[in-house]
Amino acid sequence: MASTLEYDEVASDIRRPGAEQAPGSLDARELVRLATLAASSHNTQPWKFRIEQDRIVILPEFSRRCPVVDPDDGHLFKSLGCAAENLVHAAAAQGFSADVRFDAGEDRVIVDLHPDDTARATDLYRAIPERQCVKAVYDGTPVDAAEIEALVEAGSGSSVRTLVLTSSAQKDAVIDYVNRGNTAQLTDRAFRDELVSWIRFNPAQALRTGDGLAGRTSGQPSLPGWVAKAIVGLVITPKAQAKTDAAGIAGAAGVAVFVSSRDDKAAWIDVGRAYERFALQATALGIRTAFINQPIEVRALRPELGSWLGLEGEHALLMVRFGHGPTAPFSLRRPLDDVIVECTDEKPARA
Numbered sequence: 001m002a003s004t005l006e007y008d009e010v011a012s013d014i015r016r017p018g019a020e021q022a023p024g025s026l027d028a029r030e031l032v033r034l035a036t037l038a039a040s041s042h043n044t045q046p047w048k049f050r051i052e053q054d055r056i057v058i059l060p061e062f063s064r065r066c067p068v069v070d071p072d073d074g075h076l077f078k079s080l081g082c083a084a085e086n087l088v089h090a091a092a093a094q095g096f097s098a099d100v101r102f103d104a105g106e107d108r109v110i111v112d113l114h115p116d117d118t119a120r121a122t123d124l125y126r127a128i129p130e131r132q133c134v135k136a137v138y139d140g141t142p143v144d145a146a147e148i149e150a151l152v153e154a155g156s157g158s159s160v161r162t163l164v165l166t167s168s169a170q171k172d173a174v175i176d177y178v179n180r181g182n183t184a185q186l187t188d189r190a191f192r193d194e195l196v197s198w199i200r201f202n203p204a205q206a207l208r209t210g211d212g213l214a215g216r217t218s219g220q221p222s223l224p225g226w227v228a229k230a231i232v233g234l235v236i237t238p239k240a241q242a243k244t245d246a247a248g249i250a251g252a253a254g255v256a257v258f259v260s261s262r263d264d265k266a267a268w269i270d271v272g273r274a275y276e277r278f279a280l281q282a283t284a285l286g287i288r289t290a291f292i293n294q295p296i297e298v299r300a301l302r303p304e305l306g307s308w309l310g311l312e313g314e315h316a317l318l319m320v321r322f323g324h325g326p327t328a329p330f331s332l333r334r335p336l337d338d339v340i341v342e343c344t345d346e347k348p349a350r351a
């Protein structure tokens, strides 16, 4: 059986820094590799990439959807937005500017690349391989006002703005919403079955699939599959999750809520992009982040959450806690050849 050492070696190769590139010469496979290091719901990596002349098209992979937690595919499209954002920063490092647009007719994200003498590798680009969701409890220290300002700026986009909540009273209220979400989700058999189907209980299982929620990333012991199946029902309970999330939110410097004036596929792409920028900026500053989306995933909680946040005509679409803490073992990705689809375009690909 594969060891944690093998897991960490593979993860570290997947997360290697971006290859050095002569400015203006495009390495499209490298752009796609960096795009796949983005966050995705349950690490489903619900994407395919088609490399065309001066363009990369990101296509949804609906066979990887999670119909219970994400019935309208909102998280799936947000994940595509995360990947698109990484592409933008990776393209800049290769001397290209990138225009991202959502093609609603075909349900795809089009990233057009243009040579640009002013495009450069930035701190956000260098943070791509290091960005991760850190599920540990943070150390409770505050984040500087100037750093919060940089995070809020990074987390704002065309239809998206980021709200930051840092007071104890606000964090207590968030704990309450998250735990009501936990209770609704973890008492639902279909939700639990779907979640468990994406958990990788040992390094061998994680390495076999290259996707899913590896126990290693959240400090869980490696378990043989049959043992994990036997005890998972006893371990993942609303009460245990409530305790974990309460400690996680209490130890955070704050909570960021990504809100949009719309709630449609184009907005989901924008909000995914905004989260990814926020997380890259956080990574560049040595600040950790982890999602706490339960009150957004449980539809019944959304109106109450929205009015508590004072939203009028806006929608809370993603939520993270952030703060100072250690890094964690990295999550895996599928091989690049599994996510790059043949270019059917007449023109030759530049890859």
Ligand SMILES: Cc1cc2nc3c(=O)[nH]c(=O)nc-3n(C[C@H](O)[C@H](O)[C@H](O)COP(=O)(O)O)c2cc1C
Residues within 6 Å of the ligand: 037, 038, 039, 040, 041, 042, 043, 074, 075, 076, 078, 079, 082, 131, 132, 133, 134, 212, 213, 290, 291, 292, 293, 294, 330, 331
């Ligand atoms: C749209 C979206 C929703 C997510 N929701 C949650 C969540 O509710 N809880 C959680 O712990 N992680 C959530 N994640 C984080 C993923 O589990 C994580 O990105 C994935 O496992 C890959 O790990 P990495 O981000 O460390 O590379 C979400 C990610 C995305 C993009």
